[in-house]
Each structure stands twice: as C-alpha cells, then as structure tokens.
Amino acid sequence: MQLINAILDNMQVKDIMKNKILKVSKTDSPNDIIKRMKESEVDCVVITDNDERKNNTEFLIDFIDLINIIHENISLDKFLENNKFTELETIKTDDTVGKVISLFIKGYNKIIPVYDDNNIRGIICPKDMIIFYNNLLNKTQGLFVNILDNIHDAICVVNKDLNVLVWNKSAENLYKIEKENIFNRNIKEIFPSALLPRVLEEGNTYENIFNSPREGCYNIISAKPLLDNDEIIGGVSCDKDISELIRISELLNKTQLNLQVLEDQVSNLNESRFAFSKIIGNDKKFREIIEFSKNISKSTINVLITGESGTGKEVFARAIHMESGRKGYFVPINCSAIPGELMESELFGYKGGAFTGSSREGKAGKFELAHKGTIFLDEIGDMPLNMQPKILRVIEDGIITRIGSENSVKIDVRIIAATNKDLRKLMNEGLFRKDLYYRLNSVIIDLPPLRKRKLDVPLLANEFIKEFCISYGTNIIELPQDTMEILINHEWEGNIRELRNLIERIVILSKHNKFDISYLPNDLTAQNWDILSTLRQNSTGLNDKMNNKEKELILNALNNSNYNKKKAAEFLNIPRSTLYFKMKKHNIEA
Numbered sequence: 001m002q003l004i005n006a007i008l009d010n011m012q013v014k015d016i017m018k019n020k021i022l023k024v025s026k027t028d029s030p031n032d033i034i035k036r037m038k039e040s041e042v043d044c045v046v047i048t049d050n051d052e053r054k055n056n057t058e059f060l061i062d063f064i065d066l067i068n069i070i071h072e073n074i075s076l077d078k079f080l081e082n083n084k085f086t087e088l089e090t091i092k093t094d095d096t097v098g099k100v101i102s103l104f105i106k107g108y109n110k111i112i113p114v115y116d117d118n119n120i121r122g123i124i125c126p127k128d129m130i131i132f133y134n135n136l137l138n139k140t141q142g143l144f145v146n147i148l149d150n151i152h153d154a155i156c157v158v159n160k161d162l163n164v165l166v167w168n169k170s171a172e173n174l175y176k177i178e179k180e181n182i183f184n185r186n187i188k189e190i191f192p193s194a195l196l197p198r199v200l201e202e203g204n205t206y207e208n209i210f211n212s213p214r215e216g217c218y219n220i221i222s223a224k225p226l227l228d229n230d231e232i233i234g235g236v237s238c239d240k241d242i243s244e245l246i247r248i249s250e251l252l253n254k255t256q257l258n259l260q261v262l263e264d265q266v267s268n269l270n271e272s273r274f275a276f277s278k279i280i281g282n283d284k285k286f287r288e289i290i291e292f293s294k295n296i297s298k299s300t301i302n303v304l305i306t307g308e309s310g311t312g313k314e315v316f317a318r319a320i321h322m323e324s325g326r327k328g329y330f331v332p333i334n335c336s337a338i339p340g341e342l343m344e345s346e347l348f349g350y351k352g353g354a355f356t357g358s359s360r361e362g363k364a365g366k367f368e369l370a371h372k373g374t375i376f377l378d379e380i381g382d383m384p385l386n387m388q389p390k391i392l393r394v395i396e397d398g399i400i401t402r403i404g405s406e407n408s409v410k411i412d413v414r415i416i417a418a419t420n421k422d423l424r425k426l427m428n429e430g431l432f433r434k435d436l437y438y439r440l441n442s443v444i445i446d447l448p449p450l451r452k453r454k455l456d457v458p459l460l461a462n463e464f465i466k467e468f469c470i471s472y473g474t475n476i477i478e479l480p481q482d483t484m485e486i487l488i489n490h491e492w493e494g495n496i497r498e499l500r501n502l503i504e505r506i507v508i509l510s511k512h513n514k515f516d517i518s519y520l521p522n523d524l525t526a527q528n529w530d531i532l533s534t535l536r537q538n539s540t541g542l543n544d545k546m547n548n549k550e551k552e553l554i555l556n557a558l559n560n561s562n563y564n565k566k567k568a569a570e571f572l573n574i575p576r577s578t579l580y581f582k583m584k585k586h587n588i589e590a
C-alpha cells in the first residue's frame with residue numbers, strides 16, 4: 001500500500017485527466033447535447049454561459065444528468081437552477097492523483113472537474129479512475145512478483161487457512177514445485193511437517209531452523225506470522241538454500257584433512273631428514289659426538305658448534321632442534337651474510353614506520369620467529385661488535401624490543417651458535433666479547449674435519465651417490481677402487497660439502513656414460529697423482545708378469561717336444577691353432 005500511495009502522490013491530476021472537453025450552451029436541447037456527446041465520445045459536457053450564482057462561469061453535467069433532465073422534462077437552465085453543482089468536488093491540474101483517490105475512497109462518486117485559473121481544463125470520471133486504479137494495482141502486483149522472483153531465498157506466504165498465496169521462483173527451484181501446482185493449496189498437504197502451520201498455531205516466530213527436505217538439499221528456514229491489528233491473518237516463511245555452502249564446507253573439511261595429512265607427511269619427512277639418524281659417519285669419535293649431542297638436545301642449554309667449513313655444523317644444529325621436541329621453528333641466520341647495518345632489524349625486527357622504507361605493518365625479527373623454537377646463529381664470529389651486547393641481553397633476559405618500539409617482548413628461544421673461526425683468538429684481538437663467548441659456550445660440540453675420519457669417506461660417497469642418482473633419475477653408479485682411494489686420501493678442505501658437491505658432479509657427468517676417472521676435477525687428480533700412478537703401475541706389472549709367464553710355459557713345452565707343435569699343444573692342453581696364435585704373439589720362431 002505504501003508503494004501505491006507513493007506512486008499516487010508522485011503523479012499529478014493533469015497526467016491522468018481527460019482533457020477532451022465538449023462545451024455547450026444552457027439553451028441547447030438535452031437530446032442534441034447527448035447526440036454530440038456520443039459523436040465526440042465524451043462522458044460529460046461543460047456549460048459555458050455566465051452565471052452569477054457561482055464563482056465558476058462553467059458548469060459540468062454528465063450523461064446521467066442529461067437523461068434525468070429529459071426524463072423530468074425540464075430545461076437545462078432549470079436544472080442548473082436546482083443548485084446541483086454545489087455537490088461537485090473540484091480539483092486543480094497540479095494536485096496529486098492521491099488526492100483524487102482519497103475523494104473516491106471517502107465515497108464521492110461523481111465526475112470531478114479539473115480547474116486551472118478558474119477554467120475547466122479536464123475532467124476525471126469515477127469509471128476511468130476505477131480502471132486506472134485497477135491497472136495500477138495489477139502493475140504493482142506484477143512488480144511485487146518480479147521482486148519476489150528475484151530474491152535468492154525461497155519465499156512462501158500462506159493465509160490463515162494455510163493456503164499458499166505467494167510462492168516465488170527460488171521456492172520453485174528449491175522444492176521443485178511450480179507455482180501453478182501449489183497456489184491456493186493447503187501447505188500441510190504438500191509439506192506435512194512444514195513450519196508455517198506451527199507458526200500460525202502458536203503465533204511464534206522461528207529463526208534459522210536447519211532443514212534437509214531431500215538428499216543433498218539443505219536449507220535454513222525462518223518463519224513468522226502475519227498480523228493485522230493483532231490478529232493472525234497468515235504467515236510468511238523464508239528459506240535460504242545452503243546446499244552449496246554445505247558442499248563447499250564439506251570440500252573445505254576434506255581439503256583441510258588432506259592438508260593436515262600432507263603437512264604431517266612433510267613434517268615427518270623434514271624431521272627424518274634432519275634427524276641424528278640421518279647423520280652419516282662410523283668413525284668412533286664422531287659417533288661419540290653424535291651421542292653427546294643427542295643427550296644435550298632435550299635441555300635448553302646454549303650450544304656452540306665449532307668445526308671447519310662444511311663439517312656439518314648446521315646439520316648438527318638442526319638435529320639438536322629436531323631431537324629437542326621444541327614446537328617452534330628452527331630459524332637459521334648467517335651472521336657473515338648480513339650487512340652490519342641490517343643486522344639489528346633482521347634479528348630484532350622493527351615497528352611499522354620505524355624508519356624510511358620500512359613496511360607499514362612492521363616486521364618480526366628472527367628471534368621472534370624462533371619463539372618456542374631454536375635460533376641458529378651461524379658464523380657467530382662475524383657478529384658485529386656493536387650487536388654483541390644486544391645478543392647477550394636476549395640470552396640473559398629472554399627479552400627483545402623491535403626497532404622503534406617501546407614495548408619489549410618476552411621470548412623463549414634456544415640458542416645454538418656455530419663458527420669455523422677461533423673465537424678465543426678473536427677475543428684476544430678484541431673482536432669478540434668475552435661475556436658473550438662464555439654465555440654461548442655452555443656446551444661445545446667440536447666437529448672433526450673429514451680428513452680426520454678418512455674411513456667415513458666411502459660411506460659418505462656411496463650415500464651421496466645413492467641420493468643424487470635417485471634425484472637425477474640415473475642408475476646407481478659404482479666408483480672404481482682407484483677412484484675411491486683418491487677420495488679417501490684427498491685433503492677435503494671443504495669437508496663434507498666438498499665431497500657432496502664432487503659426487504653430484506660425477507653423477508651428472510656419468511648420466512649417459514659409465515664413470516670415467518677423467519670426471520674427477522684436475523686439481524684432485526693432480527693432487528693424488530702418486531696414488532694414481534702407483535695403482536696404474538701395479539696393474540701394468542701384473543699383465544706383464546702374466547704375459548712373461550705364458551711365454552715361458554710355451555717355450556718349455558716346445559723344447560720338451562722338440563718343437564713338435566701337436567705334442568706341445570697337447571701338453572699345454574690348448575688347441576694347436578691357439579698355440580700358433582700365442583707363438584706369433586710372443587715372437588717365438590716355429
């Protein structure tokens with residue numbers, strides 16, 4: 001109704017009035033006027049003669065008035081004298097249509113003349129108004145149906161007898177019932193357990209009730225009674241189709257589950273990759289170091305790992321973290337790789353907008369990231385002097401403050417530092433703080449260089465061969481004994497890293513051919529030339545010895561048989577043709 005009123009109040013009388021007006025004189029005969037009205041197809045006429053009884057100089061009479069005049073056999077003039085016009089309502093061209101409608105609603109049922117500057121400009125007939133109003137109702141009803149059909153939720157309206165009055169397109173789709181098949185039918189007949197009968201019976205509102213009308217179809221229903229002056233005149237329900245949501249949520253659950261499984265697998269993989277069990281080495285001293293490291297893993301004691309480059313310091317640090325069972329991350333930071341001026345922000349982070357170019361949200365530092373985990377300060381010997389007291393403070397108080405922030409954060413981080421430098425020497429040179437050194441070295445794990453556990457070389461080499469052959473998809477290659485000897489005797493300044501890189505090179509070069517000694521880098525073969533030549537010499541000597549022995553045996557057989565080749569061949573237990581061949585090979589005259 002509000003919508004109709006708004007439409008009516010936005011239309012002016014001049015938009016709907018009839019402006020075809022037939023003007024007649026009061027001296028004209030009523031029969032003649034009726035005839036002209038028919039010809040002109042108008043419902044009423046305007047009598048234009050001046051009359052002092054009215055302000056208006058024009059009067060309006062309609063078809064019925066004229067019939068009465070003829071019936072009563074009086075003149076038009078007499079009819080006008082009877083003052084009937086005082087009963088006519090008047091209206092102006094720019095009045096709202098709403099004003100006209102309210103006149104008719106109040107019971108007025110005659111033509112309304114429309115005036116503008118005291119002149120009749122048009123008329124409004126009750127009959128036309130009924131048609132206009134009816135059209136308007138139909139249009140607004142169409143508009144409502146259109147609106148309802150475009151609502152994503154299924155809407156159902158029933159009257160107080162539970163007969164369906166409204167059933168929108170979404171309801172058709174959701175319940176697979178066409179409007180024509182449900183209109184005016186009792187909702188209970190179609191949905192015996194529908195919510196609306198309960199709503200009308202109890203007068204209660206229900207919200208967000210879960211419902212699954214058929215397999216794979218899920219919805220949430222809200223329903224409330226429709227009231228007119230506290231009297232229930234029907235009910236409306238609104239059903240949200242959440243089948244798609246449920247499907248997506250099931251999918252999400254499944255995906256989450258898969259993700260969890262994958263995450264578990266990855267973390268198992270990672271864990272096992274870095275576990276102590278994956279550290280290769282049978283050297284007695286080295287095994288003792290592994291055992292010792294395992295034992296201190298569970299504590300939170302700070303650890304300093306020393307050893308030449310490539311001896312496995314990071315491998316040990318990761319294994320200690322893994323074995324410790326700490327839930328946080330293992331966060332490695334290479335102190336020699338970070339410029340001094342960035343070190344503080346890398347380690348402690350910064351508050352948003354702390355300095356030019358810093359991100360607005362700020363950034364957590366490595367210490368924060370390692371909360372409940374382990375931070376690995378690799379190459380600690382390269383830690384700038386000005387940073388060392390700050391590291392000491394974190395070790396002592398477990399507190400960090402982001403650059404630019406006034407708030408300190410308490411963290412729980414296990415510290416493992418590593419170095420291939422002599423920290424004592426650095427201390428003596430004033431490049432490393434004593435207090436920091438003594439804080440870091442609660443436990444020292446000193447890893448031996450590879451040249452001090454030479455017997456682990458074949459073990460490591462074969463493990464790396466397996467690893468790279470698998471990752472490059474080649475057949476597992478076997479290193480000849482002489483090559484292995486070279487590897488065992490090599491100095492390995494780069495330690496395990498150098499060995500690992502070399503094996504990778506060999507595997508790549510051997511991909512399409514068999515392994516060849518030339519695949520070893522020149523410096524390695526040059527360094528080990530002595531071993532190589534001894535090995536070669538040994539193998540050449542054997543061949544020569546065997547050849548000499550063969551010649552000696554053949555000459556003996558020939559001498560004993562007086563150079564009778566048949567007898568000599570029989571003696572040597574070889575075919576005569578083979579004897580001839582071998583005599584030729586050893587330059588023995590026949």
Ligand SMILES: Nc1ncnc2c1ncn2[C@@H]1O[C@H](COP(=O)(O)OP(=O)(O)OP(=O)(O)O)[C@@H](O)[C@H]1O
Pocket residue numbers: 278279280281307308309310311312313314315316378420496497500
């Ligand atoms: N015992 C081991 N078993 C198997 N692989 C090892 C072992 N020790 C080291 N490695 C491998 O050797 C390489 C070097 O190890 P790592 O980075 O731990 O050495 P590092 O002492 O930390 O070196 P740097 O001092 O240069 O940082 C890595 O590829 C690592 O996987």
